[in-house]
Amino acid sequence: NAGVTQTPKFRVLKTGQSMTLLCAQDMNHEYMYWYRQDPGMGLRLIHYSVGEGTTAKGEVPDGYNVSRLKKQNFLLGLESAAPSQTSVYFCASSDGTGQGTDTQYFGPGTRLTVL
Amino acid sequence: LAKTTQPISMDSYEGQEVNITCSHNNIATNDYITWYQQFPSQGPRFIIQGYKTKVTNEVASLFIPADRKSSTLSLPRVSLSDTAVYYCLVGARMNAPSNTGKLIFGQGTTLQVKP
Numbered sequence: 001n002a003g004v005t006q007t008p009k010f011r012v013l014k015t016g017q018s019m020t021l022l023c024a025q026d027m028n029h030e031y032m033y034w035y036r037q038d039p040g041m042g043l044r045l046i047h048y049s050v051g052e053g054t055t056a057k058g059e060v061p062d063g064y065n066v067s068r069l070k071k072q073n074f075l076l077g078l079e080s081a082a083p084s085q086t087s088v089y090f091c092a093s094s095d096g097t098g099q100g101t102d103t104q105y106f107g108p109g110t111r112l113t114v115l
Numbered sequence: 116l117a118k119t120t121q122p123i124s125m126d127s128y129e130g131q132e133v134n135i136t137c138s139h140n141n142i143a144t145n146d147y148i149t150w151y152q153q154f155p156s157q158g159p160r161f162i163i164q165g166y167k168t169k170v171t172n173e174v175a176s177l178f179i180p181a182d183r184k185s186s187t188l189s190l191p192r193v194s195l196s197d198t199a200v201y202y203c204l205v206g207a208r209m210n211a212p213s214n215t216g217k218l219i220f221g222q223g224t225t226l227q228v229k230p
Binding site: 048090 | 146221
């Protein structure tokens with residue numbers, strides 16, 4: 001099993017450009033998440049999905065959109081990139097069966113720089 | 116909204132026991148406490164989760180007092196390979212009616228294990 005994979009690994013954008021980050025998981029997990037990680041800020045939840053076709057806002061959703069058309073994929077879109085969106089983006093998935101928060105399995109991250 | 120506070124950094128020596136405390140004064144009734152480990156250029160990895168009292172697994176123990184306003188991750192006999200950033204996460208099931216999509220990670224504690 002590959003687990004959680006993210007595409008691309010690195011990307012440099014100019015302000016105003018758009019892009020889509022792809023997350024894929026092969027564990028048949030119901031839940032998927034997108035986080036951003038900035039120095040000194042820990043991980044902050046952007047959007048999440050509790051099943052195919054559903055998405056919801058997390059702590060910092062502004063400037064991002066997501067889609068979960070297939071169970072195994074979770075896409076994060078930036079319609080008009082801003083320098084404040086320079087960050088490392090992590091995708092995660094979980095099976096949705098835990099009593100509390102599920103064990104999340106994280107991808108390797110995407111390092112995005114917006115100039 | 117539960118906010119978590121952790122020490123920014125800690126130093127230890129090989130073979131010692133390390134205790135990392137996370138403060139979460141506003142923890143909600145349905146929230147669980149989870150700890151993750153992160154190595155450079157990798158996504159976080161699950162260590163342990165608990166709701167109250169003590170939980171132990173093959174790598175760590177988690178102590179949660181009765182008021183649940185803090186938690187302590189205990190790593191027995193650390194080695195050089197335990198050098199990493201440790202994150203405390205407070206949150207509930209993502210599909211719970213009372214959940215507003217918040218999974219709050221702490222800022223992380225950088226543990227440096229010395230020979």
